[in-house]
Amino acid sequence: MSDLEVFRQETREWLEENCPPSMRSPVIAGEGACWGGRNWIFESEDQQLWMERMGAKGWTAPDWPTEYGGGGLVKAEHKVLKEEMGRIRARSPLDSFGIWMIGPALLKFGSEELKQQHLPPIIRGEIRWCQGYSEPNAGSDLAGLQSKAVDMGDHFIANGQKVWTSYGDKADWMFCLLRTDPEAKKQSGISLMLFDMETPGVTPKPIKLISGSSPFCETFLDDVRVEKDQVVGDVNQGWTIAKYLLTHEREMIGGMGLTGAGSKTLGKIAAQTIGTTDGRLNDLFMRTDVARWEIDAAAFALTVERVTDEAKAGQGIGATSAMLKYYGTELNKRRFETLLKIGGSDDLIWEGDVSNNGWTARTLLRTKGNSIEGGTSEVQLNIIAKNILGLG
Amino acid sequence: MALVLNEEQQMLKESAQGFLSEHAPVAELRAQRDAGSDTGYSSTLWGQMVNMGWAAILVPEEYGGLAFGHVGMAQIVEQSGRTLTASPLLSTAILGVTAINLAGSEDQKTELLGAIAGGELTIALAVDEKIHHDPMQTAMSGEATDDGYVLNGEKRFVVDGSTADKLIVATRTSGSLGDMKGISLFLVDRTAPGVNVQRTQMLDGRNAAIITFKDVEVTADALLGQQDRGFRALSATLDAGNAHLAAELLGIAQESFDRTLQYMKERKQFGALIGSFQALQHRTAHWWSEIEMCKSVVLKVLQSLDEGDVKSPAFVSIAKAKLCEVAELSTNEAIQLHGGIGMTDEYEIGFFIKRARPAQMLFGDYNYHANRFALISGY
Ligand SMILES: Cc1cc2nc3c(=O)[nH]c(=O)nc-3n(C[C@H](O)[C@H](O)[C@H](O)COP(=O)(O)OP(=O)(O)OC[C@H]3O[C@@H](n4cnc5c(N)ncnc54)[C@H](O)[C@@H]3O)c2cc1C
Ligand SMILES: Cc1cc2nc3c(=O)[nH]c(=O)nc-3n(C[C@H](O)[C@H](O)[C@H](O)COP(=O)(O)OP(=O)(O)OC[C@H]3O[C@@H](n4cnc5c(N)ncnc54)[C@H](O)[C@@H]3O)c2cc1C
Numbered sequence: 001m002s003d004l005e006v007f008r009q010e011t012r013e014w015l016e017e018n019c020p021p022s023m024r025s026p027v028i029a030g031e032g033a034c035w036g037g038r039n040w041i042f043e044s045e046d047q048q049l050w051m052e053r054m055g056a057k058g059w060t061a062p063d064w065p066t067e068y069g070g071g072g073l074v075k076a077e078h079k080v081l082k083e084e085m086g087r088i089r090a091r092s093p094l095d096s097f098g099i100w101m102i103g104p105a106l107l108k109f110g111s112e113e114l115k116q117q118h119l120p121p122i123i124r125g126e127i128r129w130c131q132g133y134s135e136p137n138a139g140s141d142l143a144g145l146q147s148k149a150v151d152m153g154d155h156f157i158a159n160g161q162k163v164w165t166s167y168g169d170k171a172d173w174m175f176c177l178l179r180t181d182p183e184a185k186k187q188s189g190i191s192l193m194l195f196d197m198e199t200p201g202v203t204p205k206p207i208k209l210i211s212g213s214s215p216f217c218e219t220f221l222d223d224v225r226v227e228k229d230q231v232v233g234d235v236n237q238g239w240t241i242a243k244y245l246l247t248h249e250r251e252m253i254g255g256m257g258l259t260g261a262g263s264k265t266l267g268k269i270a271a272q273t274i275g276t277t278d279g280r281l282n283d284l285f286m287r288t289d290v291a292r293w294e295i296d297a298a299a300f301a302l303t304v305e306r307v308t309d310e311a312k313a314g315q316g317i318g319a320t321s322a323m324l325k326y327y328g329t330e331l332n333k334r335r336f337e338t339l340l341k342i343g344g345s346d347d348l349i350w351e352g353d354v355s356n357n358g359w360t361a362r363t364l365l366r367t368k369g370n371s372i373e374g375g376t377s378e379v380q381l382n383i384i385a386k387n388i389l390g391l392g
Numbered sequence: 393m394a395l396v397l398n399e400e401q402q403m404l405k406e407s408a409q410g411f412l413s414e415h416a417p418v419a420e421l422r423a424q425r426d427a428g429s430d431t432g433y434s435s436t437l438w439g440q441m442v443n444m445g446w447a448a449i450l451v452p453e454e455y456g457g458l459a460f461g462h463v464g465m466a467q468i469v470e471q472s473g474r475t476l477t478a479s480p481l482l483s484t485a486i487l488g489v490t491a492i493n494l495a496g497s498e499d500q501k502t503e504l505l506g507a508i509a510g511g512e513l514t515i516a517l518a519v520d521e522k523i524h525h526d527p528m529q530t531a532m533s534g535e536a537t538d539d540g541y542v543l544n545g546e547k548r549f550v551v552d553g554s555t556a557d558k559l560i561v562a563t564r565t566s567g568s569l570g571d572m573k574g575i576s577l578f579l580v581d582r583t584a585p586g587v588n589v590q591r592t593q594m595l596d597g598r599n600a601a602i603i604t605f606k607d608v609e610v611t612a613d614a615l616l617g618q619q620d621r622g623f624r625a626l627s628a629t630l631d632a633g634n635a636h637l638a639a640e641l642l643g644i645a646q647e648s649f650d651r652t653l654q655y656m657k658e659r660k661q662f663g664a665l666i667g668s669f670q671a672l673q674h675r676t677a678h679w680w681s682e683i684e685m686c687k688s689v690v691l692k693v694l695q696s697l698d699e700g701d702v703k704s705p706a707f708v709s710i711a712k713a714k715l716c717e718v719a720e721l722s723t724n725e726a727i728q729l730h731g732g733i734g735m736t737d738e739y740e741i742g743f744f745i746k747r748a749r750p751a752q753m754l755f756g757d758y759n760y761h762a763n764r765f766a767l768i769s770g771y
Contacts, residue, residue, distance in 0.1 A: 265769070267769045269770070276565075279770065288762065291762040292762065294765070310395075313396045323681045327684075385670075391656065391667040392667065
């Protein structure tokens, strides 16, 4: 047996022993997801067990170095782990902005002290992070941000307002972009800083969304003290790091276009809801919509696989995150439009058991944000045109 | 299997790129067309392709071939989509080889596959009878006699049907329209008595044919595979054909894109390069993203054919459908973004749409394959 086959065998056995049966079903549109953190209330004992076991093994962050508590897996092993988890339909043990966003940025740009301080609690799901990028007047044009941090000698004092801070009211720490040099040209005077959300002067206020839930906040910063050692990279050099982090965010959001192993296909849902005659869906126009979506979804899933394999083989053009973000989120929006049509008028019912409290309608509304958050579709198209196609 | 080319496949891609862009560029297609070529392709070029072993790529080693697989073959096909190279590669070296290899007797394989690999034999596959592809609707009759069969019926859109030495003909020997069972494949000489070939020059400048069979007598050994059980091999042959058509369409889409992108960096209007207009940038970025999707589905279907994956029919229909959609987008955007010059015969960009449409329609267009994919998926 090759090393990889041995690894697969061991992984399979370990998962068999350690993944509670109730954790072996897909998380659909966030339901049942585990976010961890100081304030997290576990949905079940199994959810806690699963997060803690995976965290202890470092498999919440499988490819991070073991010295910070990560799994230390090479790409091929990471792929095996994903396949083996997919095989038993194991859900993600931990969803985390720490793992998706600030962690990779710390690994690449952070000081040794920052890595030691922040990475282990992220991996174990003990600290939950939020992202303080957008401001009322700085959305797509992020570099136009105005919230600032002033150097007070042994610390900084931050003031300003952030907006659309996802889970700002639930998170423990924020990674935040702040202007540290008001004189410098837009991109050059920005720093990436970290602070505890319990620091005096930090006030997140939830904003209600069209879906009815309040996953994000406006966050006010009034004379917030930020320690000097909590600057990632150098002062005024935050823009490069912010962009690096955004590529990770995009890949994560683009992944929403993937239906996920084990969840029902649109075709199956349609067949069950609408019925078939001679193997064909009873509504032929619907059937066309579903087939079109399924074909595009298959193409997208294969593209995610291909660019990953190309990166592993050192081929390909890289810089594909903008394309995956654009395509994946537009696909996810179409998925829910099609689901709503399949579900019919019952799925328009906002509350009550018939529609599972308007699950499809609410999720459809939430997906509209997919092509806005992390950089809008238009911004992704700009990035492709300029950076990949060389159109000026 | 990782969705990347291995080193040998990459090398073949590069050598095909070099050879075809030098010996068979789009100008060659124009020359063939303008000269009113009978064959629709250059025999000299085909000879060179045979010498490089391209006709032998799908032929198993024991029959004198290279057994290099579909991924390898498709590297050539994709390049020939970029250069719009006309040749018997699809009808002979892909469809002919696949059908004979799957259905043929030991004798047939020994004789025919060797001849194809050596460039001594060309083949055309005669399936369609109506204006839309639907192999289960095969109606042409094959009636058993004492010492063979008599064939009667009509086939259309037979690519290379006016030039091929032999035809592989799908006929109904039993059952009724719509049945899978009852279809048989026959090998028939194009020049056999009763075979009437009407050449139809297509919009891509290539040849197809409408072929009528009137009381065509063939001996029992003309049967390719078992009587009444030809559908499996036919279907697998069409799958291979569609996978390679998808690869060719990928080449067409990419070349249309590359040429247009280049043009956007040269053409000025309103005192600026047209590539600087955001309305065009977004269309182009979307178009590029769609082509990225195509690369993945094409590589996947080819690998699945090489691996004999049971899911390959689904991958075939995903790939062919997606490529039909994106080739249509690509060839249309190419003309539109070129403006008036894109409409001229003198400029090469207009040749791509003319090859794309027949390649899309051959063996099933978007609708055919979306329908097939839905059926395979249970809805
Ligand atoms: C659900 C959700 C969660 C979010 N979570 C967070 C978070 O946790 N932290 C955080 O910091 N931010 C978060 N955001 C904010 C998000 O990053 C911004 O909404 C996004 O960058 C767009 O900025 P904006 O809303 O100001 O829109 P604007 O930038 O004002 O854009 C308005 C419209 O103009 C278009 N547009 C703008 N510029 C251009 C251009 N140059 N070319 C073409 N079109 C253009 C846009 O595409 C859009 O359609 C979240 C947003 C959403 C919807
Ligand atoms: C069949 C046909 C018949 C014609 N007949 C006549 C005739 O009888 N008399 C006559 O004088 N002319 C005629 N024309 C010419 C026609 O008016 C021009 O082709 C047309 O105005 C476009 O100009 P162009 O070809 O130079 O393309 P370009 O202007 O070079 O355009 C190339 C591409 O860039 C795009 N583009 C250009 N500027 C912008 C912008 N600012 N923003 C976004 N996109 C832009 C265009 O939409 C196009 O997609 C004819 C053209 C055709 C195809």
